[in-house]
Amino acid sequence: MRLGDRALGVLTLLGALALxxxxxxxxxxxxxxxxxxxxxxxxxxxxxxxxxxLILQGWVSxxxxxxxxxxxxxxxxxxxxxxxxxxxxITGFILAVDWLGFTLSSLxxxxxxxxxxxxxxLPALALSLVTVLVVQFAFGRLLLVPLPRGEFLSLxx
Amino acid sequence: xxxxAQSFAMVFDPQVLMVMVLSGAFGLFVGAIPGLxxxxxxxLLVPITFFMEPIAAIAAIVTASAMAIxxxxxxxxxxRIPGTPASAAYVEDAYRMTRxxxxxxxxxxxxxxxxxxxxxxxIILILASPLLAEVALKFSSFxxxxxxxxxxxxxxxxxxxxxxxxxxxxxxxLVAASVGMDNPTAEPRxxxxxxxxxxxxxxxxxxxxxxxxxxVLRYLVRGHKLGAPLRPSTKGLLRSQIPVIRRYPKQMLxxxxxxxxxxxxxxxxxxxxxxxxxxMSKRFSREPEKFGTGHVEGLVEAGASNNAAVSGxxxxxxxxxxxxxxxxxxxxxxxxxxGMNPGPTIFINQAELINALFIVFLLxxxxxxxxxxxxxxxxxxxxxxxxxxxxPIITLFCLVGAFAITNSVFGIILMLGFGxxxxxxxxxxxxxxxxxxxxxxxxxxEQHFITSxxxxxxxxLAFFERxxxxxxxxxxxxxxxxxxxxRILFRRKEALT
Numbered sequence: 166m167r168l169g170d171r172a173l174g175v176l177t178l179l180g181a182l183a184l185x186x187x188x189x190x191x192x193x194x195x196x197x198x199x200x201x202x203x204x205x206x207x208x209x210x211x212x213x214x215x216x217x218x219l220i221l222q223g224w225v226s227x228x229x230x231x232x233x234x235x236x237x238x239x240x241x242x243x244x245x246x247x248x249x250x251x252x253x254x255i256t257g258f259i260l261a262v263d264w265l266g267f268t269l270s271s272l273x274x275x276x277x278x279x280x281x282x283x284x285x286x287l288p289a290l291a292l293s294l295v296t297v298l299v300v301q302f303a304f305g306r307l308l309l310v311p312l313p314r315g316e317f318l319s320l321x322x
Numbered sequence: 323x324x325x326x327a328q329s330f331a332m333v334f335d336p337q338v339l340m341v342m343v344l345s346g347a348f349g350l351f352v353g354a355i356p357g358l359x360x361x362x363x364x365x366l367l368v369p370i371t372f373f374m375e376p377i378a379a380i381a382a383i384v385t386a387s388a389m390a391i392x393x394x395x396x397x398x399x400x401x402r403i404p405g406t407p408a409s410a411a412y413v414e415d416a417y418r419m420t421r422x423x424x425x426x427x428x429x430x431x432x433x434x435x436x437x438x439x440x441x442x443x444x445i446i447l448i449l450a451s452p453l454l455a456e457v458a459l460k461f462s463s464f465x466x467x468x469x470x471x472x473x474x475x476x477x478x479x480x481x482x483x484x485x486x487x488x489x490x491x492x493x494x495x496l497v498a499a500s501v502g503m504d505n506p507t508a509e510p511r512x513x514x515x516x517x518x519x520x521x522x523x524x525x526x527x528x529x530x531x532x533x534x535x536x537x538v539l540r541y542l543v544r545g546h547k548l549g550a551p552l553r554p555s556t557k558g559l560l561r562s563q564i565p566v567i568r569r570y571p572k573q574m575l576x577x578x579x580x581x582x583x584x585x586x587x588x589x590x591x592x593x594x595x596x597x598x599x600x601x602m603s604k605r606f607s608r609e610p611e612k613f614g615t616g617h618v619e620g621l622v623e624a625g626a627s628n629n630a631a632v633s634g635x636x637x638x639x640x641x642x643x644x645x646x647x648x649x650x651x652x653x654x655x656x657x658x659x660x661g662m663n664p665g666p667t668i669f670i671n672q673a674e675l676i677n678a679l680f681i682v683f684l685l686x687x688x689x690x691x692x693x694x695x696x697x698x699x700x701x702x703x704x705x706x707x708x709x710x711x712x713x714p715i716i717t718l719f720c721l722v723g724a725f726a727i728t729n730s731v732f733g734i735i736l737m738l739g740f741g742x743x744x745x746x747x748x749x750x751x752x753x754x755x756x757x758x759x760x761x762x763x764x765x766x767x768e769q770h771f772i773t774s775x776x777x778x779x780x781x782x783l784a785f786f787e788r789x790x791x792x793x794x795x796x797x798x799x800x801x802x803x804x805x806x807x808x809r810i811l812f813r814r815k816e817a818l819t
Contacts, residue, residue, distance in 0.1 A: 168750050170486075177490055184497065187512065194506050194772070198780040201507040204768045208496045215489045222486065236749060244543040248745075251542055251717075255738050258721065259731050271718055278714035282542070289711075296715055300722055308358065308366070310726045 166239055170223030172232040178216030184209035250281055266315020267305070272297045329677035333685065338378045342682070345382040346389045346689055350697040353390030353405055354397055355719075358726060359526070360390035360406065361648045368656060376660035377678050383656060384679075385686040387649045391592065391632050392436040392694055395625070396701050399428050401716050403534040403723070408596040408628040410529055410758045411480065411620075418616030425554025425702070427562055431621045433694045434563040435574065439626035440687035442578035443585065443633025447640075448680050452666070454586045454634075455641035461587050463777065464785055467770040468794035469587070470763050473594045475801055476601030477756035482614035487752045494743070494752075495760020498523045504765060506772045518732040525761045527724035527736040532754045534720050535741025540748065541713050553705035556698055560691070566618055573603055573623040581627030585634025591647040592631040593762055599627035614753070633683065640664050640676070 168176070184205055193200030238244040254277050262270045272293055279289035304310040332338070345367060352363035363386045371379035394405020399416035409416075419428035446454070461469075474492065481488025501512045502522030513519040567574065577599045584595040603623035604613045613620050635646025636653075643664035645651035657664050662675055669676055707715065724737035744754055778784030786792045 166749065170484075173487070173490065173750065177493075180493075191505075191509050191511065192507060194776070197776060199506070199772055199775050201505040201509045201511060203772070204496070204500050204505070204764070205511065208493055208500065211489070212493050215486050215493065218486045219490075222484075238543040247542040248539055251539065252738070252742065255717070255721070255734075259734050259738070262731060262734075271721070274721075275714050275718055278717055279711060282710035282713055284710050292711055293714075296718060300718060303355070304722050304726065308352070308355075308726075310722070311729055312722070312725070313731075 167234045167236055169227050169230060169232050169234070170219045171227060172223075174216045174219030174221075174223060176216075177212050177219060181209045181212035181216055184212065247281055251278065254278060254281075262313050262315075264316050267312035268297055268301055269315065271300070325674050326677055328674045329681055332377045332674065332678040333381070333681045335377075337375075338381050338682075341374065341378045342381050342385045342686060342689060343693070345386040346686070346693045349386030349389030350393040350693055352386075353393035354697060354701060355723070358723070360387050360394065361652070363387065363390040364649050364652050368652060371656055372659070376662060376675065377682065379656055379660055380653075380662075380679055381682045381686070383653055384682050385689065387653075388440055388629070388632060388686045389690060389693060391629060392433065392690055393697055395432040395436070396429070396698060397719075398533075399425065399432060400701060400705060401534060401712075401719075402537045403530060403716070403719065406592070406628075407525060407529065407758060407762045408592040408624075408631075410533070410755060411596040411600040411628075412624045413533060414614050414755065415617055415620050418614075419618070420552070420554060420705075422616050423552040423554075424616065425552065425705075426556070426559055427566070427618060428616075428621060429554055429698050429702075430559040430563045431566055431618050432625050433691070433698065434560060434567070435577070435622050435625040436629040436694070437687055437690050438574060439578055439581055439629035439631075440633055440690065441684060442626070443582045443630035444680065444683040444687060446582045446630075447633050447636055447683065451637050451641050452669075454583070455638050458586045458588060458638050459642065459644075460790055462788070462791075463770040463773040464788055464791040465794055466587075467767070467774055467785065468791060468798050469584075469594065470767045470770060472794065472798045472801065473597055473763050474759060474767065475798060476597045477759050478805075479601035479604050480597065480614075480755050480759070481753040483751060483753070487750075488756050491747065491752045491754065491756040492760045494747070495757035495762075496764045497760075498528065498757075499761050499764025500768070505768065518730070518735075522765070523736060523761065524727055524733065525758070526727045527733040528740045528761055529758055530720050530723050531737040531740030531742075532744035532747075532757060534716060535737060536744030536748060536754070538713050538717050538720075539741060539745040541709065553702050554698075556695065556702065559695060559698065566622060570619055570622045573619055574626055576602065576606075577623035577626035578630045581630030582634040584627075585631030585646060586637040588635075588638045588644045588646050591635060592628040595631035595634075596624045596628040597759055600624040629687075633687075636683075640668060640679075641666060 188202045188205035188209060191202035193202065254274055258270050258274045275293035275296060276290050279293060280286065305312045349363050352358045353360055364383055367382055367386055371382055374382065395409045398404040398409045398413040399420050402413060402417040404410040404413040416428045416432065419425060477488055477492040478485055481491065501519055503510050503520045504522050505511055510520055580599050581595045584598065585592060600620050603620045604610050607619055635650045638644040638646050639650040639654055643654055645654055654664055662668060662672055720737055721734050724733040727733050747754060774784060786795050
């Protein structure tokens with residue numbers, strides 16, 4: 166879905182309004198004119214101007230056209246399925262990594278993503294295993310990044 | 323023995339040379355891994371330098387940091403994962419070049435112009451340190467405010483296509499930059515009660531999400547229609563740059579000068595230098611429409627600029643002991659540990675050490691040619707992996723890179739959020755680069771504005787009262803008005819004809 170100038174302009178304008186009302190709760194520095202509210206207020210003013218600019222530009226150049234256009238992939242349910250699956254897999258990784266540990270959860274994630282992109286199961290599993298072990302060694306051992314070890318299996322990784 | 327001969331003898335000691343090669347390889351390795359920065363490479367080396375002689379210690383740090391800044395460009399060009407905010411300025415061009423089968427030209431340009439920028443910055447460091455440092459000290463919050471604003475104005479020039487859509491991207495970045503407690507009154511802004519957001523949005527996870535994860539998501543919906551990036555050949559990598567140098571000498575020189583000057587300003591650094599140089603390159607180019615589509619001109623100017631800035635940052639560090647960026651902040655500590663006290667007297671009392679340091683600088687930048695070539699050769703093998711296997715591997719690198727910055731899952735959550743945002747932005751022709759610019763420069767803008775206002779008791783005209791500030795202010799306003807004036811002149815000309 167690609168938003169036209171008018172639709173994007175209205176969205177920007179709404180964002181500007183939301184930002185304006187959200188920034189009113191912040192206060193200036195004691196004894197000063199400016200403070201925590203200054204930057205968000207300036208951004209909201211700019212956003213309002215850009216929103217109006219987009220609406221006017223769309224008014225002139227997009228007359229008679231729809232507010233948004235459907236892009237080529239958006240009509241394929243499989244594409245929507247793939248992107249949703251990828252986002253869900255990463256969300257699952259975020260939720261599981263502390264419990265399962267980095268090695269196991271990234272192995273599951275990587276294999277699942279490779280199956281999603283159309284790789285065959287056995288090579289996907291083999292390559293995932295090698296990649297995860299290399300990453301685990303490079304980041305965890307060499308660069309001392311404290312990758313989660315996991316409560317599930319406290320194996321020596 | 324003369325002082326210079328003594329310095330040469332110090333540097334060309336086999337132990338120092340070996341330290342340089344090893345730390346160079348280490349810097350390249352750390353810099354090329356998404357999520358790990360040049361600052362991290364330098365910081366990791368500090369404990370090892372305790373056991374070294376002064377020159378070997380400094381050589382290790384100088385070499386590692388210069389290599390890491392360059393190698394941050396490699397994942398940007400190959401996988402669209404910029405290593406540093408500085409390389410984000412031209413990542414789109416570098417990546418498009420790789421996808422179009424011109425990776426050799428792109429990577430070669432990044433290597434060669436990084437070396438040229440580094441050497442130029444070093445020569446200025448040798449010749450004009452005290453003079454430049456004097457000017458740099460005249461920069462106060464008023465001048466920095468204009469400089470940051472000038473950097474933000476680059477958003478208009480770096481965004482290909484529609485100007486208001488580029489501004490929408492900049493606003494998204496600025497809103498993200500205003501999240502957290504790091505504001506004048508330390509009130510939690512837009513944190514929605516989340517403790518992790520109190521510290522603000524770290525730009526590395528955001529950058530990895532906006533560029534790299536968004537690209538993975540795009541591959542998932544578009545698949546083979548995007549076309550796989552071709553593995554660049556490293557044969558003739560350096561020779562391919564001779565015509566580029568001949569074609570863009572002015573751009574190269576401009577990038578070198580801008581980078582060194584901005585780098586010499588404490589706190590400005592390579593990021594602002596690269597963005598301003600890229601914008602300047604596009605603004606003065608004969609083919610501005612090609613920028614963002616895989617054009618080498620921007621790489622020449624901005625690539626040279628960010629490495630020149632790395633050398634430039636040493637100017638205030640050596641002359642006054644004021645760090646120009648986070649790397650020199652670490653370096654000053656090491657200099658003290660090794661008995662080299664930064665300050666004006668270092669040039670007189672420890673002349674042989676300071677000369678040796680300059681030689682190390684030149685050598686480190688020259689060493690970048692063979693080591694960088696090897697790093698490019700090794701890293702391009704990753705493109706031999708088919709896309710359907712490579713994209714999941716990139717995702718794993720994104721996750722680990724984002725994790726490494728915050729050492730918590732929160733980095734990954736940020737990266738995912740920004741990945742989805744980046745995907746939606748690209749689907750709507752909203753460019754990514756200005757959002758990064760807003761995210762990096764937003765906090766600086768606020769800090770310098772509020773500091774200036776406290777100093778001047780809220781008088782806005784104070785921004786024009788100091789000579790350098792007034793000059794920079796007028797220049798910035800002229801930059802804003804230039805497109806409008808040009809359009810009016812063009813219309814008048816058209817009406818006349």
